[in-house]
Amino acid sequence: MRATSTLQSPAVKNTLDRLFQDAAAGDPAIIASLRDHPARNGAPTEAAAMSELMRNAYLPVPREVGQLLYILASGVRARTIVEFGTSFAISTTFLAAALRDNGGGKVIATELHPEKVKRARQNLADAGLADLVEIREGDARETLRDLEGPIDMVLLDGWKDLYLPVLQMLEPRLRPGALIAADNMSNKDLRPYADYLNDPQNGYVSVLLPLGDKVEVSCWVGRGDAG
Ligand SMILES: C[S@@+](CC[C@H](N)C(=O)[O-])C[C@H]1O[C@@H](n2cnc3c(N)ncnc32)[C@H](O)[C@@H]1O
Numbered sequence: 366m367r368a369t370s371t372l373q374s375p376a377v378k379n380t381l382d383r384l385f386q387d388a389a390a391g392d393p394a395i396i397a398s399l400r401d402h403p404a405r406n407g408a409p410t411e412a413a414a415m416s417e418l419m420r421n422a423y424l425p426v427p428r429e430v431g432q433l434l435y436i437l438a439s440g441v442r443a444r445t446i447v448e449f450g451t452s453f454a455i456s457t458t459f460l461a462a463a464l465r466d467n468g469g470g471k472v473i474a475t476e477l478h479p480e481k482v483k484r485a486r487q488n489l490a491d492a493g494l495a496d497l498v499e500i501r502e503g504d505a506r507e508t509l510r511d512l513e514g515p516i517d518m519v520l521l522d523g524w525k526d527l528y529l530p531v532l533q534m535l536e537p538r539l540r541p542g543a544l545i546a547a548d549n550m551s552n553k554d555l556r557p558y559a560d561y562l563n564d565p566q567n568g569y570v571s572v573l574l575p576l577g578d579k580v581e582v583s584c585w586v587g588r589g590d591a592g
Pocket residue numbers: 412416419423424425426449450451452453454455456457475476477478481503504505506522523524527
């Protein structure tokens with residue numbers, strides 16, 4: 366009998382359980398070891414250098430945020446989803462599971478660290494979802510530049526200073542009603558992003574959800590003549 370949701374299939378469930386366990390076992394020590402690093406104390410650090418420091422850290426969305434991503438992608442019957450910041454593909458797995466249940470589509474994912482790209486591809490293969498994901502290795506500002514629309518949904522979960530430029534780059538290809546989920550909104554570096562999304566002139570209706578480290582969920586309504 367078919368499971369009600371692909372999230373309940375043994376391959377997806379077992380893969381997510383293993384990845385969340387590995388993240389819980391390893392991430393706290395990595396993050397603690399970097400506590401005094403200049404990059405964690407506000408000093409500007411180039412995206413690639415930061416990714417190298419975090420090469421073994423999962424930094425995943427929590428399970429409830431993963432569930433939210435599945436719900437949003439299912440709710441808008443997404444076919445094309447863009448993900449900025451893939452790491453070991455935990456969030457990607459939730460998004461791809463929704464695509465499977467929507468009848469197909471593609472997550473265009475992007476990750477800067479080559480070793481993480483390899484591990485993410487393996488994890489997606491283990492979950493039986495590799496056919497629904499294209500991982501573009503490199504800097505999102507380059508890898509997502511030539512993307513074809515229309516885009517139904519975007520997840521922003523890379524380094525925080527790039528949420529706004531990456532979203533603005535994708536904006537011309539958002540379809541009306543596209544959903545944007547931005548994780549880690551409690552990070553003060555995301556104030557300019559929140560301000561932009563909450564200014565109605567910019568074409569979004571937006572709300573902050575108290576899940577995990579806080580998630581901003583926004584709907585692209587466009588910059589038409591609001592009268
Ligand atoms: C918070 S983690 C992503 C976690 C992932 N979404 C999950 O739930 O499993 C952020 C990831 O974004 C990647 N990243 C940061 N800046 C990037 C950029 N400019 N282009 C592509 N990837 C980037 C980092 O290497 C890191 O692996």
